[in-house]
Amino acid sequence: MEFYTNALAQVLTVGPLVAMIGATLLGVFIGALPGLNPVMAIALLLPLTYSMDPLVALGMVAGIYNGSMYGGAIPAILLRIPGTPASIATTFDGFPMADRGEASKALKIACWSSAVGGIASAIALMTVGPLLARVTLHFGPAEYFWIAIFGMASVGVMVGSDPVKGIMAAVLGLLIGTMGIDTLSGQARFTFEQTWLLGGLDLIVVLVGLYALPPVLQLAEKCDLKGLSAAQLKLTNMPFTRAELRSFLPTWLRSSGIGIAVGILPGAGGNIAAFLSYNAAKNASDDPESFGKGNPQGVAAAECGNNADNAASMIPALSLGIPGNVVAALVLSALTIHGLQPGPQLFHQNPVLVGGFMMEMLLTSVLIFALGGTLATRVFAQFQRLPGVLLVPSILILMCVGVYVINGRPVDLWVMLGAGLIGYLFEKVNVPLAPIILGMILGPMAEQSVRRALLISRGDATELFTRPISAVLIVMTLLVIVWPVVKALRRRRLRAR
């Protein structure tokens, strides 16, 4: 306890406080702009922080990270454009809500859910984190393979009304995921002698094209010269009723748990957390059909899940010295530059700094309550009032800038355009886009893990099934597949009666 009170005293000084508030605002902004992402922003800011007090620097990292995970929800809800890969699941119900005039309600749910997820995750980081970190070491390549399969099984629920089209989209994602240098053999696959393809297609580039271009083209199709009037854009700031809050509670609890569990595993990530949370909320619901049509629980689940991943992803980094994602790697890199050695000794080496950073992850999540709601509704929602002739080119410019700065090469803009046109065509023929992204994320994870597992077992495939954690994951995967079918059958029987 003394550990945290000491750290809190250090954090509650002018420097870190200003850094956290400024960075959270900046983070929301970065998350809200498609193409710009927290990794880029933190990498850009880090060199500036080398000469700063480390707690100020880490406060900025915490603010940007937490702020951007929420910020991604804003365009997801208002325009159906996910600001970050982790907010894809937010578009499913967020945009339908906005479409029927509940934009401000959806934004508010996203804000509260993000804050709750972030707070739960920070508390996990501060309490059970270091203990759980050792447990994650039991997850070897075989277990990671089953996690990827578990994630893919959830696609089944996302494919919508036409499973064949959904599976087609997922397979396309898997194929894209195989492009580039194969890490296990060093062979180049599907690179067509193009050096820029050696690293495969960049997830963010494909995401921006696939997800941002179709809504933009649809806006253009409408030929809307006026935009929404102030009256049409109902921005009432209604407080949640007690009944509403109570209805979100189970979703928040479930999504926080999923987000933390995914975050703590090095290499899994917020994108998967949001999908799994959404899927779990849908499975738990009495009315799964209403998901995808503007169910507030869908927004709550996705946003809570992706923020709950954040602080938890720092657990392996801070307690073991193993960075689970790029942001965690950047945090470790910042600590190294400030002369600290990441690893199990970090807590003893500099308890104030580590405790302070944890505190900052918590405080910046709380800040989302205060800053997120006002900012989103007062500033960003106003964009909806812009007429299409202004909105369409502005978004296109932002997309191009965001995509270009990722690798600094023009060819990425063509990839974005190509992905966008494909996305536009797919939407016209009702092929869902989410499975493509999920395939791109989970495909490489599944392939590399299973091949590593087989290398370790010298080609003995039974090893994949006999390990206890694998067995649990297999059972969970089967449940995810079977459960919706059982529920649907039961409902049909009830209706028949």
Place this chain on the structure above:
Amino acid sequence: MTFKAACIGLTAAAALAAPVLAEYPERTIEMTIPAGAGGGTDTSARKLAILLEEKLGTSIAILNVGGGGGSVGASQFMQAKPDGYALFATWNSPLTTVPQVQNVAYSLDSFTPIASTSETAYTLCVKADFPATTGEEFLAELAANPGKYTYGNDGIGGTMQLAAERIFQTRQIEAVAIPFGGAGETLQNFLGGHVDIYGGSISTVLPYVESGEAKCPLVTSAADVPALPGASGLEALGMADKETLLWRAILGPKGLDPQIVSLLADTIEEAVNDPGYVEFLKTKGEVPNVVKGEALGARLQAEFDALAAVSKALGL
């Protein structure tokens, strides 16, 4: 990677006049790093860039281009204009190792060597209960049990794997290589018991050696490493010529003005020997090592040739 970088890319393309040394550097320099943000090469280069900015009196924009074990960044960089405003901060693997296993568009001739900055050995470590402690015992245990032990490394055909295989080939050892995405991932699988031997950078595993959970019988440098007193250097094992190091360097595109090269090389030498940078390198288990200009080119060629022989024997 940055707005700054994007703007600089545009200005660089627009600038037509060749720089005159008296005026160099008069605008922002773009530094390409062939790895993602947050890794070892990235951290070292960013820290060095701050010192260089001070000494050169200009700003340096960092562009991370990861992928393909560094070959994507190297391929992209080789097309840069040799005007002194495009630099490449890399580790040795993309230049000397990756071309052995990948069909890359570049060769050593595609770059102008400027100066190396720092170096460190790789290490092989085992859990505390492993039935061998010294380097000699460790190699004997591996040689006595062909195919029994697995070792994690930084990727197939990566420098770490070749460093280990050079030693293994000399002693007729057969161990199963398991490629991971980087030292952090290897450490995770080593600590979890999924692979028997950790193969990778020293700084990543060091905390676990200090806590007694792991012990490192071997380093891949000829000399011993002070941070790992229990580990044998290769000279002590009678194979000093099998040394393979992880080292970092700054290069320019092919055809860079020799005057600019020597100005940059001298500035880099000063920056690397700055007490603050030496201290920073120490926390990462690295030491300063500056080899400049043509001598650096010779070092790259020698390493390239030695690793070509190893990878040929491995059938990669």
